[in-house]
Amino acid sequence: MKFRYEVSGEDMSLAGKASGEVKRALGRLGVSPAAIKRTAVCMYEAEMNMVIHGGGGVAEAELSPDRIVVTLRDSGPGIPDLELAMQEGYSTAPEWIREMGFGAGMGLPNMKRNSDELRIDSAPGSGTTVTIMVRFDPNEGPGA
Amino acid sequence: MNGASFHSVTLDPAKCKACTTCLRFCPTEAIRVRKGRAHIADERCVDCGECIRVCPNNAKKAVSDPLSAIEPFAVRVALPAPTLYGQFDERFSVDRILCGLLELGFTDVFEVAEAAELVSDAAAAWMARAGDGGPWLSSACPAVVKLLQVRFPSLLDRLAPIMSPMEAAARLVKERLYPGRDDVGVFFISPCAGKVTVSRYPQGLFESAVDGVIAIKDIYLPLRAALPGVTERPMRRATARGVAWAHIDGESDALAVPRAISVSGIADVIGVFEALENGKMKDVAFIEALACPAGCVGGPLTVENPYIARARIRSMEHRSAAALEPRFRAEELELSLEREVSARAGLALAPDMLKAMLLLEETELIAESLPGLDCGSCGAPSCRAFAEDVAKGDAVITDCIFKLRENLRKLGEELIGMEGPPPEQGAGR
């Protein structure tokens, strides 16, 4: 099944709402806590990036019994050097974002670490599409 | 699962007017109003007492033990929560309050605040050994621990595995002060509904050493009546550090961990846990989360306003007695939890994921057709929760008054259609 959310690029107070809803849905499905947590971290970071760097966009979550695939699409400035952006500590976030506790340059590396697959399609001027896959490992028991 | 079927928080059906006030305050959407009264789902209830606090008809109550429960024991030990001290004004010292408990039939008192100091030491030592992997969560508040089990199971492995001051106090009494005896009854004097539940079904322990839990509000009047006539003598053992556990910040200060967050009130606790689950708060070492406003002083079984009680306790802390030589040392005691605190599947739509997925899909379809006003008239806390109930078969769509009106209008149109010239293909449609 599919969920679709519009993510505002204007209202910072709404950021994190889409990932919150997906988290709730995963809880209703009885997905293992560890998988919920990994999905939450990935989608939250991606949603934040979409708001902070990408000017907002659309997030879609496709749920199946063994996995979740989240696709986040924005039409922002794009990422010129993906390899650089993936490095821990690399950030172009402005000062006011850093004051809010973001901009450590840890979002993408965290997404990489917590997902089973991460794909980023981006080019300057043509926006960014982030695709995250998290597998629901049946061996991941509660509290794992 | 153990303890799922007993809860301190219960409903008095005779008083419930089915007003739906409680619905939207329940942090786990555990309440439904059906057939003229509220129902609390055991597997979801975390005993936070929010519904007790907001019920305009006093229909929600916490089951606890009466004072007479102490009678069968030869040795009757009161374990007053430090919150008790804030229920009385400055005329009544802690020594006097403790002596007052002895007037009511207890043969001994042991301050939970004294145990809180030992628990603080044990938790601080545990965190120092655990190193950087935090933030670690306090396991002192039973409602918060249950909230983690039901709503944030992925955070359970962050619980600092140290028992609560209540449990530590009860064990010290039984194992150290009265070892080897079976006629000792230990009674917690409680601001908290959740403590009643965990004294029967403990969290992370095989058995509780607490024999009963007496509500502060039940002991208040007899104690207040006894206090003026009490002969006061030096009693207290605990210092400000333990007494401060009665209110928010007290535990963090006692642990003296740098980079601690303290949060009270269930809604704010949820906000912090959501952020933590999203991977924020990497630079936080410890989270003191208490379900009640301002901490235990805001417990549903208290009498005094939480902020007044906190102010009193804080002024007590400032003119605290000189510390006695402590009679116990944390490193010589076993204060660790004995077993894992595990997740509870209270929020899943079905035990089987495929089935749950079908129900979730149906929920989405139903939710789209609802007005989204979260008015509560259907007896569910939100349109989405109602959609889940309908999908699961626990409610019917016409419990929604908007849906009912829509159906009636359609029916009315059909009836009017029937009154006119007979339609070409038979009546009705």
Ligand SMILES: Nc1ncnc2c1ncn2[C@@H]1O[C@H](COP(=O)(O)OP(=O)(O)OP(=O)(O)O)[C@@H](O)[C@H]1O
């Ligand atoms: N959707 C996007 N659109 C444009 N640029 C992006 C996008 N996502 C990431 N970037 C670029 O990649 C950099 C690294 O992203 P990353 O999420 O790792 O760190 P950050 O967002 O700067 O800080 P943090 O995530 O730790 O708060 C960003 O600073 C930004 O330059």
Ligand SMILES: [Mg+2]
């Ligand atoms: Mg980021």
